[in-house]
Amino acid sequence: MKSPTTDSKPIYLPSDAIQKRAYIASLDEYLEIYNASIKDPVKFWEKIATDFFWKTKPAGPFLNYNFDLNKGNIFIKWMEGATTNICYNLVDKTIQDGYGDKIAYYWEGNEPGEQKQITYQALLKAICKCANVLKGLGIKKGDRVAIYMPNTIEAIVAMLSCARIGAVHVVVFAGFSANALAERIIAAQAKLLITADGTFRGTKFIALKSIATQALMQCKGAGHPVSHCIMLKHLHTTQQIPEIPWDDAIDCAWERLMASASEVCAPEWVDGEDPLFILYTSGSTGKPKGVLHTTGGYLLYTATVFKYVFDYHPEDIFFCSGDLGWITGHTFNVYGALACKSTSVVFDGIPTYPDGGRFWDLIDRYKVTTFYTAPTAIRTLMQLPVSYVTKYSRASLRILGSVGEPIDPSSWRWFYEVVGSSRCPIIDTFWQTETGAPIICPLPGSTPLKPGSATLPFWGIVATIVDEDGIEIIGRGKGHLVIKNPWPGMARTIDGDHQRFQATYFEPYHGYYYTGDGAQRDADGYFWITGRTDDMLNCSGHLISTAEIESVLMQHPSVAEAAAVSALHAIKGESIHCFIVLKQEQLYNEIMESEIKSIIRNQIGAFAVPDLIQPVPALPKVGSGKIMRRLLRKIVRQEGHLGDTSTLVDPNSIDQLRGLILNKAKML
Ligand code: PRX
Numbered sequence: 001m002k003s004p005t006t007d008s009k010p011i012y013l014p015s016d017a018i019q020k021r022a023y024i025a026s027l028d029e030y031l032e033i034y035n036a037s038i039k040d041p042v043k044f045w046e047k048i049a050t051d052f053f054w055k056t057k058p059a060g061p062f063l064n065y066n067f068d069l070n071k072g073n074i075f076i077k078w079m080e081g082a083t084t085n086i087c088y089n090l091v092d093k094t095i096q097d098g099y100g101d102k103i104a105y106y107w108e109g110n111e112p113g114e115q116k117q118i119t120y121q122a123l124l125k126a127i128c129k130c131a132n133v134l135k136g137l138g139i140k141k142g143d144r145v146a147i148y149m150p151n152t153i154e155a156i157v158a159m160l161s162c163a164r165i166g167a168v169h170v171v172v173f174a175g176f177s178a179n180a181l182a183e184r185i186i187a188a189q190a191k192l193l194i195t196a197d198g199t200f201r202g203t204k205f206i207a208l209k210s211i212a213t214q215a216l217m218q219c220k221g222a223g224h225p226v227s228h229c230i231m232l233k234h235l236h237t238t239q240q241i242p243e244i245p246w247d248d249a250i251d252c253a254w255e256r257l258m259a260s261a262s263e264v265c266a267p268e269w270v271d272g273e274d275p276l277f278i279l280y281t282s283g284s285t286g287k288p289k290g291v292l293h294t295t296g297g298y299l300l301y302t303a304t305v306f307k308y309v310f311d312y313h314p315e316d317i318f319f320c321s322g323d324l325g326w327i328t329g330h331t332f333n334v335y336g337a338l339a340c341k342s343t344s345v346v347f348d349g350i351p352t353y354p355d356g357g358r359f360w361d362l363i364d365r366y367k368v369t370t371f372y373t374a375p376t377a378i379r380t381l382m383q384l385p386v387s388y389v390t391k392y393s394r395a396s397l398r399i400l401g402s403v404g405e406p407i408d409p410s411s412w413r414w415f416y417e418v419v420g421s422s423r424c425p426i427i428d429t430f431w432q433t434e435t436g437a438p439i440i441c442p443l444p445g446s447t448p449l450k451p452g453s454a455t456l457p458f459w460g461i462v463a464t465i466v467d468e469d470g471i472e473i474i475g476r477g478k479g480h481l482v483i484k485n486p487w488p489g490m491a492r493t494i495d496g497d498h499q500r501f502q503a504t505y506f507e508p509y510h511g512y513y514y515t516g517d518g519a520q521r522d523a524d525g526y527f528w529i530t531g532r533t534d535d536m537l538n539c540s541g542h543l544i545s546t547a548e549i550e551s552v553l554m555q556h557p558s559v560a561e562a563a564a565v566s567a568l569h570a571i572k573g574e575s576i577h578c579f580i581v582l583k584q585e586q587l588y589n590e591i592m593e594s595e596i597k598s599i600i601r602n603q604i605g606a607f608a609v610p611d612l613i614q615p616v617p618a619l620p621k622v623g624s625g626k627i628m629r630r631l632l633r634k635i636v637r638q639e640g641h642l643g644d645t646s647t648l649v650d651p652n653s654i655d656q657l658r659g660l661i662l663n664k665a666k667m668l
Helices: 016-021 028-040 043-049 085-098 120-136 153-165 176-189 210-221 255-262 296-307 327-339 358-365 376-381 410-418 498-505 544-551 590-603 631-634 653-667
Strands: 002-004 010-012 064-065 076-079 102-108 115-119 142-147 169-172 190-198 200-201 202-204 230-231 249-255 275-281 289-294 317-320 344-346 368-374 398-403 427-428 463-468 477-483 513-521 527-531 535-538 540-547 559-569 574-580 612-615
Touching: 002 344, 010 028, 010 317, 028 043, 028 120, 043 064, 043 296, 064 275, 076 169, 076 296, 085 153, 085 296, 085 327, 102 120, 102 153, 115 513, 120 153, 120 190, 120 249, 120 255, 142 153, 142 202, 153 169, 153 275, 153 327, 153 463, 176 210, 176 275, 176 590, 190 210, 210 230, 249 255, 255 540, 275 463, 275 590, 296 327, 317 327, 317 358, 327 344, 327 574, 344 358, 344 544, 358 368, 376 410, 376 574, 398 410, 427 559, 477 527, 498 513, 527 535, 535 544, 535 559, 540 544, 559 631, 574 631, 590 612, 631 653
Parallel strands: 102 344, 142 169, 142 190, 169 275, 190 230, 230 249, 317 344, 317 368, 368 398, 398 427, 574 612
Antiparallel strands: 002 010, 064 076, 102 115, 200 202, 275 289, 463 477, 477 513, 513 527, 535 540, 559 574
């Protein structure tokens, strides 16, 4: 239902059908619970904790924290001293509650027809086997295990088997290169790697085991040999693929190990604050940050968000198209989902293969009620003939969700009107690897929606905006998005670098967690995320820092200086544009361009390859030598007004630069 607001922007009210079934069916009810969650967070979360199994209760306070660097080091502890096991809560408890025969996952591979499914009972057996395999290979509580796998049930089994024995999983997205994988294995000091032979993304083959082998050679060279590499045989293709490297000294076959492992494995009882996983995300220095999440708080927060934000009922079928290698996959394909005894669809393909109807086909076949995807995918699919969507009924859908980037109002409307036939609310969820789960988002039955706004804070989250000086802006305004208080699902540290954790999130504005995003708050208190305010690019939902790309560009022997900025892109949201200054007497040509692209592909991954590489005589700099990326960004975004250029060393050079860039951009 649509009605106009005072500022003439349309507002979409929850429909009767959605409200009828919703846990929270009015804005007043949401607000009442929100206020209670803010007034007494301990009482609020303690009550939610009673839904789960704790071997022992917290030894001290339920919540203990310091959020203000002026008062000392930052720490956040929920339920320290309580013991539990998250895998036990997700799987064993679900079975004890009578859901053993329920399907936990439907899996669909890249090729239509590649299908599997697994019940909670069978999932538990597989997890126990895998946990025993890990134990047999010497993995103990606290050890780190790297996982570099396709989007499969086996990857989920691997993650949960770590959780079962108290090991810490470090999932690395299967689009990362050997270098990036090695960097993460070394940084996390992972003892073991689990991978697969390879996988297809559409028609593109990804040689996972070859990449893993290269990465492990690098790890060895860097003095961090990994004891074992377990390889799942995932490929069942008749297509010719390159030979798969194998070294009996460290490689082991998943199938062989699993076949002889016991189906019983007692859970390891761990502390509420023991680490559950590390997930690397880009940082503005170029060195990835190992975001560390712990056990008890993450369980409470992800379970609560999954239940209320998707209004999940046990008969619903949830489909999140996000990859397990990102936080979306961790929180919504694994932890939050299983904590709510869900049935989920895990998809290991791409939305346009074999054709642009793949998502809608999956939705019809699995009777998906709740579909969660990224604006990039929506923008890709809305370019295609609408018949790809309308060919399928999508009648099972109730709720649609979006994550990863701002969703522009026209994509929002296409998602709402075409995909959801104007029946399904769009749940635009704002969150980050660090926040564990959404922190600003609507609830389906209670929040009036405004296309382009992530709406209101979730329970327990005190979100606000501050100006450049860290002064809180009250009411309407535009500023830096910060959070005033701890919530259970937030990251506790950057692995091995707590100083960086404090400097990144707590130093910019004392007393607040700083998201790194800008936001506008309207008269109704709705938040409109305006994008990163730091040197971070968001390309197809992948966060990449400018420093990370620039340091790789500099590895080419002809490059003297480099700057990376983002341009706006109709599908990817943002695309990467790079400017390079060549060393003397070097000439730019196609060979050099492909060399630079391949360095980026090898060092980071294909998703970070720039759309444009532009040689320039000089980069715009201020007297101190700092590159004015802001100017480059304005030029590539064709913003007419460049702002103050008086601090530039050579203000006249900017016109020449603009001419060069615009000419090249026209040719793209
Ligand atoms: O800039 C915001 C954007 O994605 C960043 C977090 O990226 P990452 O840690 O990779 O996690 C992505 C999946 C949760 C944020 O700082 N972002 C995420 N969701 C939204 C968003 N921007 C606007 N609207 C969103 N709904």
